Amino acid sequence: MTTDASGTSPVHHAKPNTQILRYAAFTHDPAGGNPAGVVLDASGLDDAEMLAVAAEVGYSETAFVTGRDDAARRFRVRYFSPLAEVAFCGHATVALSVALAAQLGPGEIVLDTPAGDIPVDIRVDDDGTALATLTSVPTRSRPATSAELEATLKALHWAPEDLDPALPPHVAFGGNDHLVLATGSRARLADLDYDFEGLTEVMRRHDWTTVHLVWRESAERFHARDPFPVGGVVEDPATGAAAAAFGGYLRTLGLVTSPARITIRQGEDMGRPSDLLIDVDPENTRTRVTGRAVPIVQGAGDVGRY
CATH class of the missing domain: 3.10.310.10 (Diaminopimelate Epimerase; Chain A, domain 1)
Structure with a gap:
């Protein structure tokens, strides 16, 4: 020391x-x-x-x-x-x-x-790469309060009309809490320039791990970005815990009526594309999250802190 x-x-x-x-x-x-x-x-x-x-x-x-x-x-x-x-x-x-x-x-x-x-x-x-499928703890999801939403939108520099009214703001849990905000356009998701200190303060106040920003391309495919200032980084390129919580969000809202596999594309806007697969069953509160992992050779892809 x-x-x-x-x-x-x-x-x-x-x-x-x-x-x-x-x-x-x-x-x-x-x-x-x-x-x-x-x-x-x-x-x-x-x-x-x-x-x-x-x-x-x-x-x-x-x-x-x-x-x-x-x-x-x-x-x-x-x-x-x-x-x-x-x-x-x-x-x-x-x-x-x-x-x-x-x-x-x-x-x-x-x-x-x-x-x-x-x-x-x-x-x-078949190609020799390893895949892991984790089964989350039981998930849950509740509507965000007006105070939670107002403070977060201010820190994100978003307006209420940026949100998708068909996917309401929720605080979702899949091992820890994440605020889920859905935007109505891919362009809004791509244009992420938030108040780092302001969002940190909001997230610490409510004990959120990330803010899970999503855009729905289709019922089976979403795009996501996850600000993570409370962890000391601007953005996470792939967030399995948020994906697990998002599965619970979809189940709570009744957007999954039979067992479904959903793809979440994340990290694309920061140059580290990631693909997360979630399996959601309306009869099961746990989300299954699947992804590959490969070793990083230091000096080749070892990006350090973002």
């Missing part, structure tokens, strides 16, 4: 022997998707050291395995952004699961997370 320039505040650094893997999730291309750090043995790290690792990696999330039972294929996991711990992270779950499959082989595993148990099924596709 060292001190900052003032000589008063402690600054932790990652232990030099900590092995950090880097994966891009929800893509087959290391230059796409959402990068995540993965630490397969964090049993010797305390909270401050895990936060230091996440900050030095600089990605939106790093997953830490703090306990493991390889025989039972059960793993205790925590997630840290560069600024704080979060209860659940979907893209880091996909990255971690693929990394574990490289050690243990494909099949089913269970992750014991602060949000609850997350079963994950990992398989290898």
Whole structure:
């Protein structure tokens, strides 16, 4: 531990022997998707050291395995952004699961997370890339209040008429809370220039992990962007936790009347295209989220903090 320039505040650094893997999730291309750090043995790290690792990696999330039972294929996991711990992270779950499959082989595993148990099924596709399908904790969704909506629109520099009236604003949960806002045009979604500090304050006040901005291309295909200022990054290129929550949103609104697979395209506007698949069943409160993950070779696609 060292001190900052003032000589008063402690600054932790990652232990030099900590092995950090880097994966891009929800893509087959290391230059796409959402990068995540993965630490397969964090049993010797305390909270401050895990936060230091996440900050030095600089990605939106790093997953830490703090306990493991390889025989039972059960793993205790925590997630840290560069600024704080979060209860659940979907893209880091996909990255971690693929990394574990490289050690243990494909099949089913269970992750014991602060949000609850997350079963994950990992398989290898015909082209040799690994896919992971996580099953979320039970989802829920409620209408956003007028105060929540007004403050968020102000921080986003959006107007009420930018919203799609057929998809009302909701606060949706799939391991953590996300405000879901649907816009009526792809152009509005592409033009994202928000007040970083202002949105951070709103999100901290309501304990939201991201604001999940979506545009509906069709009933089976949506485009999304996820501001993540509370995690220290402007935007997430693929947000599995928000996708899980969005599945609950669609189910709550009755927009899925039979089991359906929906594609969410994210990250395109920031040059890191990502594809997230969600399976939503109107009779099941849990969302299944599927995505690929591929290793990142440092110096080739290792984008650091956005």
